[in-house]
Amino acid sequence: MAPTILVPTQARSWLSAAPHVARLSATTSSAVLLSRRDLSVNDAQKVTLGIIAAYIVAIALLWNLPYVRWVLWPFKMLVIAFHEFGHAITCVLTGGHVKSISLDPREGGVTHMQGGRNAVTLPAGYLGSSLIGALLTFAGFNINASKIASIAVGACFLLTLWWGRRDWLTIGTVLAAVGLLVACWFIAHAEALRFVVLFIGVMSSLYSVWDICDDLILRKVNSSDASVFAQRYGGSSQCWGVIWSIISLGFMACGMVAGIAAFPQSAAQQREDSQHFIPTKF
Template sequence: MAPFLIARQTENDTIRDAFTPTEDQKIILIIIAGYTGAILLLWNMPIVKIILAPFKLLTVGLHEFSHAFVGCLTCARIESIEIDPDEGGATRMQGGNAMCTLPAGYLGSSAIGAILVMCGFNILASKIASIFLGTCLLLTLWWAKNWLTRGIGIAFIGVMLLLWYIAHGVGLKYFVLFMGVMSCLYCLWDILDDLVFRKAYESDASKFAELYGLSSRAWGVIWFLISVLFFAAGIIVGLVAFKEDRETQERQAEGFGW
């Protein structure tokens, strides 16, 4: 076979190997599917849905944090972040660039979710992701103005600290993966809820449409598709980047942190 064809075949094999899941990654993909199914099943089930309530509130916090963080990047003054028991939230700020801050809630929380999903393929990456998530929660605490927002932040920081020490962070890996899936799905559901089922009279998309044209449904569709791409990208990058088996992951994670 000619050298060019050999090189091309080797390149094709490398690409195929990169996207072919290992046995450990197959388990992660099954877990992602299981998380997705369980979340969708429990979402609106009477009584049982209370199991998801704390995680829903955390994802609301990430949504509001994303508004605030992008607001800071566009020179806004953040006045407060609040989460309410009905799984709503509000970020109050002065100034900033509305073109960036309005879509930041949906797209920012879905991007955070995608990062967590990606890191959920690897224990060491999950530890790093938990530091990232903890930092987001600490900043949310800084801006929080009610006890529910503070309580959610403190509770989940405590959970991550506890899981950090269990079996070199294996439990943390599955927690990070779950929160990634939860954040991505919550963002997608929130867009549908606000813009398709029309449970909200006013949404980030409706405000965006008033300022920049098109309809709120059009912007909702655009943001929905971007969020789906984020979720898919998190899975794909995780598959390509983290090929280590569990034993290797545990050795890597054992020397990281306290």
């Protein structure tokens, strides 16, 4: 007769749980390996990251050089429209009413609002435009994602156009932007659209940071979203400007990392996929 072996209750629970622990360990290991694989950068993504770096350098130079800075003027007006859209949409979402949006040829803009929560609507200009920039940067890693992003941007522009329908510069900026996006749909199965969406995304993200630094940290402009926020909720405009700049850069970094993780397709695969997703070509 075989001897009876008594196993303590705690030991029995560990033994019975062992297969589940092993499976959990294997699943965790697979998830770690998957995450590592997803964040590995392939050749197509290296090209995209290189283009982003080139955009950053080009925008930084054109932003500060006399005379040639006017090259960026149409895109500055475009991201200012994003800025004002951020104010407007958060005003509506927090129960307010948007009376109008207008853009200024001297690279400014204003949103006339009634009601809403100022604690949300005031930072929503800078943070909203930088969030849009991060989403466009994310979409810029893939042609089909850029197509979807351009449709969403078009919808945002139509809302902006509705609120700014009495301002000729707003109307002209929005129509020109929509025309550019539509035209890029028909170039090499929208491959050109990806680079335009990527540029607008980088520009929108950096505009928020540089505009905050330019107005609040370097020149210390008295009237700004951050100064009004500081007057109502405490702190200084420079402090809030730094905080919003850090958040904006964080948005941009998250957009890039998410783009690397979500779109591992090669350039050839992207072109192939694009030919079957709302196909267009001249």
